[in-house]
Amino acid sequence: MTKQKYELINNQRNISSFNRNSLAISLLTFICILLFTVIFLFWDEIYNKRLNIPQKSNEIPLFWQHRLDQLDFYINNFHASDKSSVNETDNDKIIVQPSKFGSYIYSNEIEKHAKTLNKKLVCYYTTPSLSNDVHNTKKTRRRRSIGDSFLNIRDINPFLCTHINIGVVLVSNCSLKLDKDLISAIHGSNELKSKNDKLKILLWVGAADESEGFPEVVANHSNRKRFIQSVKETLEKYGLDGIDLDWEFPNGSNQQRIHFMQLLHDIRREYQREHSTFLLSLAVAAPSIFVDMCYDVRMINENVDYVNIMTYDYHFYTKGTPYTGFNAPLYARSNEKGFFETLNINYSVNYWMSKGLDRSKIIIGLPTYGHSFKLVNPFNTKVGAPAEDIGSVGTMGFVTYSEVCWFRETNYNVRIEYDTETCSPWLYAGLEWISYDDERSIECKTNYAKNNHFGGVMIFSLNTDDFQLTCSDKQYKSSSQKGDERKTFPLLRKVHSILFHNSTV
Numbered sequence: 185m186t187k188q189k190y191e192l193i194n195n196q197r198n199i200s201s202f203n204r205n206s207l208a209i210s211l212l213t214f215i216c217i218l219l220f221t222v223i224f225l226f227w228d229e230i231y232n233k234r235l236n237i238p239q240k241s242n243e244i245p246l247f248w249q250h251r252l253d254q255l256d257f258y259i260n261n262f263h264a265s266d267k268s269s270v271n272e273t274d275n276d277k278i279i280v281q282p283s284k285f286g287s288y289i290y291s292n293e294i295e296k297h298a299k300t301l302n303k304k305l306v307c308y309y310t311t312p313s314l315s316n317d318v319h320n321t322k323k324t325r326r327r328r329s330i331g332d333s334f335l336n337i338r339d340i341n342p343f344l345c346t347h348i349n350i351g352v353v354l355v356s357n358c359s360l361k362l363d364k365d366l367i368s369a370i371h372g373s374n375e376l377k378s379k380n381d382k383l384k385i386l387l388w389v390g391a392a393d394e395s396e397g398f399p400e401v402v403a404n405h406s407n408r409k410r411f412i413q414s415v416k417e418t419l420e421k422y423g424l425d426g427i428d429l430d431w432e433f434p435n436g437s438n439q440q441r442i443h444f445m446q447l448l449h450d451i452r453r454e455y456q457r458e459h460s461t462f463l464l465s466l467a468v469a470a471p472s473i474f475v476d477m478c479y480d481v482r483m484i485n486e487n488v489d490y491v492n493i494m495t496y497d498y499h500f501y502t503k504g505t506p507y508t509g510f511n512a513p514l515y516a517r518s519n520e521k522g523f524f525e526t527l528n529i530n531y532s533v534n535y536w537m538s539k540g541l542d543r544s545k546i547i548i549g550l551p552t553y554g555h556s557f558k559l560v561n562p563f564n565t566k567v568g569a570p571a572e573d574i575g576s577v578g579t580m581g582f583v584t585y586s587e588v589c590w591f592r593e594t595n596y597n598v599r600i601e602y603d604t605e606t607c608s609p610w611l612y613a614g615l616e617w618i619s620y621d622d623e624r625s626i627e628c629k630t631n632y633a634k635n636n637h638f639g640g641v642m643i644f645s646l647n648t649d650d651f652q653l654t655c656s657d658k659q660y661k662s663s664s665q666k667g668d669e670r671k672t673f674p675l676l677r678k679v680h681s682i683l684f685h686n687s688t689v
Contacts, residue, residue, distance in 0.1 A: 235614055236594040237576050238587045242334055243647035244553075244579040245310055247352065251432050252500055252581075258473055259523075260504035303683045304640030306465075306492055306547055307345035307676065308388060309337055310352065310647050311365040335647045337369045342376035342383055344673065344680050345643070349428045349465075351388025355397035358407045359414035360389065370422045384425040386463060387418065390432070398431040402443035411447070412454050419462055426463025428492065433469055436477035445483040452487040467492045470532035470549070481539035491541060492642045496551040498527040499619065501558075501574045501581055508557045508569045511619045512550065513606035514629050517567065528606065529629065533638065548633045549642040552649040552675045554583045554620025565612045567603065575616045584648040585675060588620045589655035607632075623678045630682040641679050649673045 312334040337350070350369050354361045362370075373385040390398055401411045415427055429448075434440040451464055466488045468479060475481065484491060499509025513528045525531070533546055556575025559565065574581035577591050588611070592598045598613040607628035610619045621629075633641050643649070650656075656671040 235576070235616060236591070238590040238594075240579045241584045241587060241648070242312070243310065243584060243645075244582045245352070246580075248582060249580045251494075252497060252502075254433055255469070255471070255497055256500075256502045256504065258477070259471070260502065302346075303634070304346050304490060304547055304642075305344070305676075305680060305683055306347040306349065306490075306640065306642040307340075308349045308351070308643065308645040309335070309340070309369070310645060311350070311363075311369045333652060335651050337372040338375055339651065339672075340376065340646060341673070342380040344676055345383065345646075346640070347384040347386060347425075347463075347465075348373060348376070348646075349386045349388035351428075352430070353387045353389045355390060355401060355411070358401050358410040360387070360418050362418070367422075370424070374423065384463065386426045386428045386465065387424060388428045388430060388467075389415075390430040398429075398434070398444065399440060402440060402447050408447050408450050412451055415451070416454070416458075416460075416462075425461075426465065426489075428465040428467060430467035432467075433474060434478045441478055441480065445480045445487075448483065448487040463489050465490050465492060465547075467494060468536075470495045470498070470529075472526055472532070472535045475535060475539060481536065481541050485541050485545065488545070490545045490547050490639050491536070492547045493533060493536060493549055494644070495529040495532050495549045496644065497555075500555040501571050506571050508559070508567055508571055508610070508617050509619065510567065510603070510606055510608040510610070511553075511555050512621060512629070513603075513608050514632060515606050517603070517605055529632070543637060544639045546638045547640050547642045548629070548638055549644055550626060550629055550675075550679065551621060551644055552585050552646075553644075554578075554585075554588060554618050555581050556583050557581075557617040557619075559612070559615045559617050562615050565599070565601075565617060567610070569617070571617065575618060577616055577618060582648075583618055583620060584650075585620065585622075586648075586650045586652055586654035588618060588622075589650060591616075591618070621675065623674055626675050626678045627682060630679045634683060641683060643676050643679060646673070646676065649675050 337348075340348070350366065350373060353366060370385070377383050377385060401407050418424070419426065431444060434444045448464070448466070454460075455462055455464065464487065466484060468484075468491055469475070470493050496512040498513060499505070499511060515530050516525045516528050520527075526535070529548060533548060536546060537543060556577045557571040558573040558575050560570040560572050564570065575583075577583050577587055583591075591613075592600065592611055595613050598611050600609060600611045602609045602624065607625045608619065609622050609625055610617065612618070630641055651672050653671055655674055
């Protein structure tokens, strides 16, 4: 072979090798571009807010936000400096099973507390006029709407609750102010009572108006007398069973606390003077700082029939507490310290008892809604993870159980976790993080109330339980439930089945 031929063959080989390398590089570049495109699209779909968001519910009243504002003000002003008590936790490492009776010692004294006491299942119902008609203005992909209907009181099974509190009744000029929706709901409740004569219907009075209402009522004896007269006339006119007073919240610094206790005393004395069987109940805050500032517990114990403790809204997004947390934890997490160790159901009810409230008068509040958070980092989804705002799901951060079910059903990337230490579930997808209660957690907390012989359980509220069958899909319905009607109000039904285990409602 001549030198020229050799060089020619060698050049051809080099060209062929170069072409192969170029092809390989081009192919590799194409694969990388394709891979990066897929990763980008996946990221955009999963983490860039491209989630199916349910239409905002009509069942969240604006005054709910007022309660959170009040809680936020007191908690942040008195205890937010205790930053060391807020820690993230890895759910996979939670292995501690809480003792049956929590952090207090079980004694025979509990057994002496009337085992045969009739348990109460108190349900709150909000009329449509008080609900916040908020429409979702964002462009979201919806499979179906869950926000266009209101709960009609006539659609409530009359045997599920022992007491229904209808409201909210506002107070104006020291008198009860009933609008047409409230009056319609009262007439509807009479239909429920015609089917179940043991059902008690109470007016839910007050709630969140701080500028008038209760402050004016308690200002002097004349105003209290006018209010009590209005209460009696209203209860008698509509054939109701009593009132539930919900002042959020009396101010301990300007004698509102003292005057409010005087109002309770005056109402009770008037009931006794007329030999009336009307009920007097009270809705109160759960955290210990509110107990000390807003209430005289022994006066409450002497004058009211029972107390609905609002053992929820322990954790929600605020600028002062910008991290995720459980709405209604049964116990403290093992890594919570200081003030945050007190933000749970077990601590609250025991604190109320330590101040003088009878165990049998304690009604433990359980929420049928949750709270949403917007995560700072979609990869940090722990309890206590940093959050930058309320989530997109829900209204003002409140998420109904129907919205929870809709969200987890229509988004394939939702992860659901359960904290056995506090009996609390949560879910997350992308930047969305939601604390809520499901049938498992409700069962745990109801058993706590029943096993410890408290007076019963309060549901807040009927409106935010799943009355529209959103949660009735195969993966959510109980195997024991048959028929569409039995799928409505799943959280309420779970409480009822435990408190009254012989019932077939």
